[in-house]
Amino acid sequence: MLTRIAATPDPTSAEIALAYHARTKHSLKRYAAGPETLDWDLQPNPFREFTGSARTSLPLTTDELSTSFAQVYGPTGVARPLTIASVAALLELSMGLSAWKELGPDRWALRCNPSSGNLHPTECYVLSASVPGLDDGLHHYVSRDHVLEQRCRRAGPSGASARLWIGFASIHWREAWKYGERAFRYCQLDIGHALGAVRYAAGALGWRARLVDDVANTALSAWMGLDRRADFAGTEFEDADLLIEIEPCAATAPARQERTPPSFDAAADHWTGRANRLDAHPLYRWPVIDEVSTATHGGATEAADVLSPHYPPLPEASAARAADVILGRRSAQRFDAKFTMSLDHFHRLLDCLLARPVAPWDVWTFAPRVHPVLFVHRVEGLAPGVYALPRHPEADKALRQALRPDFEWQKVESAPAHLPLFRLLAADCRAVAKTASCHQAIASDGCFSLSMLSEFEPIVGANAWRYRQLYWEAGLLGQVLYLEAEAAGLRGTGIGCYFDDDVHEMLGVGTTQFQALYHFTVGRPLTDDRITTLPAYPGRQRNERAGAAT
Numbered sequence: 001m002l003t004r005i006a007a008t009p010d011p012t013s014a015e016i017a018l019a020y021h022a023r024t025k026h027s028l029k030r031y032a033a034g035p036e037t038l039d040w041d042l043q044p045n046p047f048r049e050f051t052g053s054a055r056t057s058l059p060l061t062t063d064e065l066s067t068s069f070a071q072v073y074g075p076t077g078v079a080r081p082l083t084i085a086s087v088a089a090l091l092e093l094s095m096g097l098s099a100w101k102e103l104g105p106d107r108w109a110l111r112c113n114p115s116s117g118n119l120h121p122t123e124c125y126v127l128s129a130s131v132p133g134l135d136d137g138l139h140h141y142v143s144r145d146h147v148l149e150q151r152c153r154r155a156g157p158s159g160a161s162a163r164l165w166i167g168f169a170s171i172h173w174r175e176a177w178k179y180g181e182r183a184f185r186y187c188q189l190d191i192g193h194a195l196g197a198v199r200y201a202a203g204a205l206g207w208r209a210r211l212v213d214d215v216a217n218t219a220l221s222a223w224m225g226l227d228r229r230a231d232f233a234g235t236e237f238e239d240a241d242l243l244i245e246i247e248p249c250a251a252t253a254p255a256r257q258e259r260t261p262p263s264f265d266a267a268a269d270h271w272t273g274r275a276n277r278l279d280a281h282p283l284y285r286w287p288v289i290d291e292v293s294t295a296t297h298g299g300a301t302e303a304a305d306v307l308s309p310h311y312p313p314l315p316e317a318s319a320a321r322a323a324d325v326i327l328g329r330r331s332a333q334r335f336d337a338k339f340t341m342s343l344d345h346f347h348r349l350l351d352c353l354l355a356r357p358v359a360p361w362d363v364w365t366f367a368p369r370v371h372p373v374l375f376v377h378r379v380e381g382l383a384p385g386v387y388a389l390p391r392h393p394e395a396d397k398a399l400r401q402a403l404r405p406d407f408e409w410q411k412v413e414s415a416p417a418h419l420p421l422f423r424l425l426a427a428d429c430r431a432v433a434k435t436a437s438c439h440q441a442i443a444s445d446g447c448f449s450l451s452m453l454s455e456f457e458p459i460v461g462a463n464a465w466r467y468r469q470l471y472w473e474a475g476l477l478g479q480v481l482y483l484e485a486e487a488a489g490l491r492g493t494g495i496g497c498y499f500d501d502d503v504h505e506m507l508g509v510g511t512t513q514f515q516a517l518y519h520f521t522v523g524r525p526l527t528d529d530r531i532t533t534l535p536a537y538p539g540r541q542r543n544e545r546a547g548a549a550t
């Protein structure tokens with residue numbers, strides 16, 4: 001007689017996401033699985049291109065933008081009309097190059113959006129309708145050349161008012177090449193940074209931007225032409241991440257319309273281009289990345305999250321030009337370990353992390369779920385120690401229960417009354433901060449570093465897509481810190497390498513209700529004089545007109 005074997009049910013999407021998270025933790029005892037050797041000469045090409053696509057050279061127009069950094073946070077900037085020249089500025093200030101660097105025989109590009117390991121897995125697409133100077137349809141942005149490659153030209157009419165969307169997709173292999181299984185996390189953090197970069201760039205043009213959060217991955221892929229398998233045959237696949245609706249706040253803005261672009265018409269619309277191959281000889285494969293990627297496709301399934309408390313308006317920000325702050329953003333590689341930052345700058349940096357209905361937090365409708373736990377080393381008038389900034393009153397309660405019972409939870413009286421800053425422990429935590437961030441001195445030499453603790457299992461368990469989205473929130477926090485540090489004459493650095501459960505243990509987090517998703521550090525940078533800085537687009541004139549590129 002045959003015995004019936006009980007079938008093991010397939011894991012749910014949420015189980016796959018949670019299992020991926022668990023297996024890609026670094027710890028003091030072992031790092032997550034990654035390549036054993038790296039040959040830097042074999043690094044995948046950081047620039048995707050589509051051969052056979054018509055290229056439009058974009059003008060360099062950011063010199064014309066007088067918007068101050070302060071105006072990005074308010075409605076006072078002058079809104080630019082939506083034309084190819086302003087689209088060019090939006091792209092330059094978000095995904096464009098900010099400089100080339102040279103050291104001996106090595107030369108590398110830096111971009112306005114940061115990226116773990118400077119590997120840049122994020123690809124950027126533009127969907128345009130009735131934008132003067134730009135054909136209606138889909139374009140791919142090549143940051144190296146500041147050009148748009150035309151992927152699809154729409155045949156039908158696109159309506160009277162100009163509309164614009166930015167789409168992001170990730171080439172996971174670019175990141176996995178160096179970081180192995182943990183790379184999917186970094187790709188999502190990079191997406192959060194890029195989302196923030198677009199929102200700040202839109203602000204420099206007097207515009208707003210909003211994440212379109214409720215569309216299926218199949219629709220995202222179709223809008224970005226990623227479902228056209230033949231165009232990617234034999235090359236690295238791109239995974240569609242998100243779509244951003246650009247809202248030019250011009251006085252003539254049309255009444256609310258569909259938030260998404262129209263679908264393409266396979267029979268009538270005209271597609272061109274084939275993707276280039278980025279790595280001819282990949283040495284490793286990390287199938288777990290494909291699994292978690294598929295499991296976390298989707299979008300928001302729930303209605304808009306709980307709203308944030310009402311905070312007073314942000315204090316006056318830097319009067320510097322927004323474009324200068326954005327183009328000047330860099331990661332510090334070393335910090336002045338003696339420098340003490342001012343309390344005002346510290347408070348402002350934290351204040352900007354609270355979710356107000358201004359840039360960049362108006363980019364989405366989700367309640368804040370990621371809460372910084374700070375390791376304060378040198379801030380004027382503040383005792384060194386561990387501090388918490390619950391970005392939501394409910395999180396305050398939950399964190400008090402989840403973290404070590406002996407933490408003080410002493411409200412910092414010197415902070416602005418609305419700033420939910422609590423001292424948990426007065427201590428010199430430089431050594432601990434350094435160890436927790438994979439022994440990196442940037443975490444102890446900065447004025448402060450932090451761990452972003454996210455509300456986790458209940459949220460991911462309810463909708464696996466939120467695994468990506470929580471990382472985007474952490475990346476957004478990082479982008480605010482980068483730009484605010486820059487505006488204050490300081491500098492930040494994202495830290496993707498940290499020992500997950502060792503951090504949890506140190507803070508007393510015993511369950512997966514909260515998990516650390518990202519670390520960050522801020523301080524006064526020490527620059528390496530051996531490195532030469534070269535212009536982002538040598539030989540290109542500023543303010544030249546858009547035109548066909550060779």
Ligand SMILES: Cc1cc2nc3c(=O)[nH]c(=O)nc-3n(C[C@H](O)[C@H](O)[C@H](O)COP(=O)(O)O)c2cc1C
Pocket residue numbers: 110111113114115116117118186189190193329330331332333440442493494495496497
């Ligand atoms: C998600 C993320 C993780 C990062 N992790 C680290 C890190 O662990 N250590 C480090 O020194 N830099 C880290 N960085 C900084 C990158 O190396 C840096 O962004 C990249 O080299 C590009 O330089 P730029 O930021 O000056 O443009 C990280 C950046 C991001 C966005």
